[in-house]
Amino acid sequence: MIGCVIHGEGDLRVDELPAPSPGPGQALVAVRYGGVCGSDLHYWLHGGVGDFRLREPMVLGHEIVGTVLAYGDGASGPSPGTAVAVHPATACGVCPECLDERANVCRDTRYLGSAARTPHVQGGFAAQVVVPAGQLRTVPAGLGLRRAALAEPLSVALHAVRRAGAVAGRRVLVTGAGPIGCLVVAAAKAAGAAHVTVTDLLPQALEYAAAAGADTVVRADDRGDTGWPSEVDVAVEASGVAAGLDTCLRLVRRGGVVVQLGMLPPGQSPFAGNLVVSREIELRGAFRFDAEFDAALELLAAEPAFDRLISAVVPVRDAESAFSLAADRSRSCKVLLDFGS
Missing domain, CATH: 3.40.50.720 (NAD(P)-binding Rossmann-like Domain)
Structure with a gap:
């Protein structure tokens, strides 16, 4: 399968990656759209985001939606074929912040496509991804995957x-x-x-x-x-x-x-x-989000006007042109990568 991988400052590639399979507690998702975020652009342009620096190749992306393909042992969730959005954070659940219901600032979190820790947490800009099953959210009825791709940034x-x-x-x-x-x-x-x-x-x-x-x-x-x-x-x-x-x-x-x-x-x-x-x-x-993800999906389902903020949908094989477009705010707002084309 193909994935969008950052190898270093200015070095963005569409690579062939091994197809994943879900382990215990995990879900396999076929990604349809991935939103190019400011942090993705920073990794591409500067080799890092703030104090988080690239130390190894990393699949980018944390704003992803798609459909469920399968589950690993002991995992359950929306049935295969269901349209889902993926919550990108895996909080530890035991640190003082998590116990205080502030999982967005968990001191041991794993976030898709983040170099905050080494080994880096590989992201979701790939044709298929494996994530904890508990991070899947069913897309509300009537909400298309294209608009649903705004769920992560809207949660922020x-x-x-x-x-x-x-x-x-x-x-x-x-x-x-x-x-x-x-x-x-x-x-x-x-x-x-x-x-x-x-x-x-x-x-x-x-x-x-x-x-x-x-x-x-x-x-x-x-x-x-x-x-x-x-x-x-x-x-x-x-x-x-x-x-x-x-x-x-x-x-x-x-x-x-x-x-x-x-x-x-x-x-x-x-x-x-x-x-x-x-x-x-x-x-x-204000850093990232937690429970707001579900509220974001409901708001997106209720308001078609959000479509106006999606300025382009680009096939993943043209990822570098998509990133160039997303980096030029005189020409774009939100740019999506399309993994289904």
């Missing part, structure tokens, strides 16, 4: 909004209109946000944010734009750059909440720490 967005607390009736700022930022917009609107403002440097990215439900979009480099809010109740930083965090801290009201969702560059990042003190701003991190 839902978790970030939940980290912000109650947003119903509140003014929300989102800095960064990449795929995750756009999904944060949709998640905030679904949670009842009264008004969502989105900033980005690229007009094309802001068009996707508007399609996701943003009430106002503004160019991040145009301080004369009348769309800038005087202040907001909640700000979600989704760009992963220090300038975005600075904007959030300066525009959130006193006593407001800032959620840092974008992964900042490794090392130290400057930020306006005095504002956190003098305005009693609550600065919270």
Whole structure:
């Protein structure tokens, strides 16, 4: 079978891989679509994500959907042929974080397509994958696999909004209109946000944010734009750059909440720490997700408008062109690899 493997910085290959078979407690899934994530792009462009560096070849991908093929001994779940989305995290279940129902920050988790540990956890960009059977989620009736491929990134967005607390009736700022930022917009609107403002440097990215439900979009480099809010109740930083965090801290009201969702560059990042003190701003991190995965599938099933955020579906054999497209935010939002074509 074929798989999309990163061998090092700039070295992405579509390789022939041995077909897997499920072991005890495992399920075998035929992958149909895989969403190209920002972390996949970082492995390709930079050889790592934040402090997680490539040390060996790794199958990329953690945003995958497909159909069940078979189970190993002692495993059960949706019947073979059922359309499923795959939750990409295997938490340890015994660490203090897991016992505190915060499995998304489990200290011994295994996440598909991650170099956070060595040997690396191989990902899901392959024609067939084996995963723990408990990580399969049946795709709701009426939800096609194409849109269901957004479940993982939408879960990230839902978790970030939940980290912000109650947003119903509140003014929300989102800095960064990449795929995750756009999904944060949709998640905030679904949670009842009264008004969502989105900033980005690229007009094309802001068009996707508007399609996701943003009430106002503004160019991040145009301080004369009348769309800038005087202040907001909640700000979600989704760009992963220090300038975005600075904007959030300066525009959130006193006593407001800032959620840092974008992964900042490794090392130290400057930020306006005095504002956190003098305005009693609550600065919270948001990392991955846990139970939000099921909620994401339900939301995707209820809202066809999410299709607007899928800008291209590319055969896996053209993976490098798909990655180039996904890396160019002037031309794309979410790009999917197609393993069924």
